[in-house]
Amino acid sequence: MGNPTQTSEKRTTMSNVAVIGLGIMGLPMAINLVKAGHTVTGFNRSQDKIDKLVSEGGKGATSIADAVKDADVVITMVPDSPDVEGVVSGEEGVFANAKKGTLWIDASSIRPDVAKRLSDEARDAGIRPLDAPVSGGEQGAIDAALSIMVGGDKEDFDAASDVLNAVGKTIVHVGPSGSGQTVKAANQLIVAVNIEVLGEAIAFLEAYGVDTDAALKVLGGGLAGSKVLDQKGQKMLDRNFDPGFRLALHHKDLGIVTSAAREANVAVPLGAVVAQLVAATVNQGDGALDHSGLFKQVLQLSGRK
């Protein structure tokens, strides 16, 4: 039946993958790439993370140029727009040292306009860019269960699928270069607002002496149900704000989304308010808390503990 040289089974292509930035997200992603059978070379400013990757079966590089010189795919995972720019640009950067035709997957969460500009620069250098920010946090990275929102050319997205499948679960092409970052910005807007309103609701329920465990159960079963309620509700009840995803990074992301919304003439009234509340919480010294720590701000504004 059918042509025996054709098969519906997809063969996984193993690649040489360079991972630049072995932090809380980049290291587990690199390890999952090793586990999937790819050849993974890591570079990081601090050596201990490189040593950790090597102990898991990866290779260590002495510089960005060293990491990317034989790579088919380069993944960058660094904190902010200037960090990405610093890693890819200049004589020591990815664009100057990677082979023509290399896929560059920027998994960092940065400004959509910067992502678009750097993608143009990549193409000028013969590099195929994808902006591919992730959602799902450290646990999602460890479990290879990240959601990945990808901007760039469709054929480059298809070419990256074996690498992306090694680190994520819900992997979606959302449009041209920059679109991945736009969707990530929208993601961070929704998440911050969901956290804040959950905090407002819990403070309200506590003030009225309601059984909050029972209340969260029934709220989660109805239209108020959300991933934020499932994952952050108990942390708020317990006043346990261990990260997780730090408020300082969410503060950065809300700067991105409010600025990008203004640029596009889109009104985000709740986004604007939550950006101020997150900023205040960070300003008061709580930037290292999990973003569910925004609940502390609600409690403070309500004169509660």
Add this chain to the structure above:
Amino acid sequence: MGNPTQTSEKRTTMSNVAVIGLGIMGLPMAINLVKAGHTVTGFNRSQDKIDKLVSEGGKGATSIADAVKDADVVITMVPDSPDVEGVVSGEEGVFANAKKGTLWIDASSIRPDVAKRLSDEARDAGIRPLDAPVSGGEQGAIDAALSIMVGGDKEDFDAASDVLNAVGKTIVHVGPSGSGQTVKAANQLIVAVNIEVLGEAIAFLEAYGVDTDAALKVLGGGLAGSKVLDQKGQKMLDRNFDPGFRLALHHKDLGIVTSAAREANVAVPLGAVVAQLVAATVNQGDGALDHSGLFKQVLQLSGRK
């Protein structure tokens, strides 16, 4: 093995149930009570809804007094606090005409302080009160899949379980009288904010020309995922705001939650903003739209269609 007179199977007790208010929610709830085997007597201001219940196997009453005189359980399902008060108080009302010991389940969504006061009045009249507002909308009522948040005495909650199970799925006792309404208020706060921020996110994505179908898929797979995104995202993309749950009723509910929060000294900054945005949308003549129609306000504030 074990005592044959004891069994772990629970026997369902059939009751005489009076349902006052056969509207968009009350009628399907009454019909589901009939289907579950209860004897159901309905009363409504307009006769056509009573006729509909009778055609489904229920009985019609000529007055509230007539409906409740033989009832074991009375369910009230009317729009607002004054409506509940009008139905239960006075010589013609539930309290004056129901038997001593009757369970009164108020499934309406009303002010927690009014629920508490009316519960006290019910007890004075020998009636056992439960405030049991529901979430899940018309479809949830039709499917007997409502979430029900119940305030009142635990033994009365237990006594009502066969009736509540006939109309709902997630049924939780959340505390003393008034607590059900407090949790419902929190529910409406979370839902309104989730709708508004989803609208802000979609307007933002559309402004940037992102593939919104793909974007909603990946957003729903991550921490931004919610029931509101699942149920209202497509309606926003399609500009289809057929109700569903009407904005005018959500406007009423946000009045309840902001007032109750102020009363309890709880700050609800996002609740306050969303209450204003819903009010504006209702003021502009869109109160009859589904609450996802709040998206129209975002579009208007952004100069978009």
